[in-house]
Amino acid sequence: MTLLPQEIIRRKRDGGRLEAEHIHSFIEGMTSGRVSEGQAASFAMAVFFRGLSVQERVALTRAMTQSGEVLKWDLPGPVLDKHSTGGVGDTVSLALAPAVAACGGYVPMISGRGLGHTGGTLDKLDSIPGYVSQPDIETFRRVTREIGCAIIGQTADLAPADKRLYSIRDVTATVESIDLITASILSKKLAAGLQGLVMDVKFGSGAFMDNAADARALAESLVLVANGAGLPTSALLTDMNEPLASAAGNAVEVAYIADYLTGRRREKRFHDVNVELSAEMLVLGKLAHDITEARARIEDAIASGKAAEIFQRMVVTLGGPKDLLERPTHHLKAAPVIRAIHAERAGIVQKVATREVGVAVVALGGGRTRPQDPVDHAVGLTELAGIGAHVDGERPLAIVHAQSEDAAEAAARAVRASYIIGAGPARSGPLILERIGVAS
Structure with missing residues (x-):
């Protein structure tokens, strides 16, 4: 039975269970414009307070994934990605993607803008002069294939319903919903055609989940829904009781990564998280036999400068300056x-x-x-x-x-x-x- 958007909202507001067709109808309406901004915000608030069952989470994730194009890859290595639930000074993505690419993985990373108090990878990329952070899909494919990684923002083609709901969550105090976080993250990852995903789920005073129990619940939700949807996924619970890096902002974090990749400065706390997440990706993608071998490969990729070289090539290919790593303060x-x-x-x-x-x-x-x-x-x-x-x-x-x-x-x-x-x-x-x- 087809329900009007307001009836779907009412059913969830009153604690009822939504069928898959109800959720798909509502998400299709968000994509087409049939569902208004106010209705989308009300839906998010109803989900925030009433929650979703596992089946509803899967349905929401699939509906958002199917709201746009789903990529398919034909590459000589595994297609892998990482996602962080957000924190302060967390710019790991800019170091991790090229490190994993240096070890044979392909990382088509679709990043988001800042949510609430947390910084967004896309906003950081936009601080790089000339960098095209939202290219067309064919450019995204080409850069991933040629360089090994491409870090971009969500395009209109991939999970467009999530893009709309993402911005609404940011300003309606519904960011912390496990249900909405799960669907938002995984819809983008499933649309990217991944073969493996590692989740960095933060807990602590700077995370959306301030205690480990809530973070564990989110991690379990992500792993359960992702694997249920056919995407091999694991998660690490990492501490956010203090900034991960000593820099928080956009251009200042890009400058921090330039120092990190070139070896001018490598803070242990940031480095350890980057290595663990990257190594987990290598094991998931069968690029290393175990976590010990994976850590050694990532350490070598960073220490040898291979990761820095790949990052610089990615920046140049997407329109940024060719000497960003050597002279970040000149460009930022x-x-x-x-x-x-x-x-x-x-x-x-x-x-x-x-x-x-x-x-x-x-x-x-x-x-x-x-x-x-x-x-x-x-x-x-x-x-x-x-x-x-x-x-x-x-x-x-x-x-x-x-x-x-x-x-x-x-x-x-x-x-x-x-x-x-x-x-x-x-x-x-x-x-x-x-x-x-x-x-x-």
């Missing part, structure tokens, strides 16, 4: 106000309200409060202090990159309020808490 926009943020007293960082650090970047202009808002690629925070770091008059909590002194001061107040400073030692928790559905 810089904010006019750059100054240190010092703690009110010297001591050791005990805890970080990481979400609030991300919100501070959004307030600077580095994220959105409405889907149509522009993003200022130059602003952000660098040299962010991690848990256990000693801060004083010499070592700041962070360096702010802002468009004005007033904006810089507002960010400074927010960052100071996000840090708890104490006298005693402090240590971070486990960086990688658990693997779920690990490839073997």
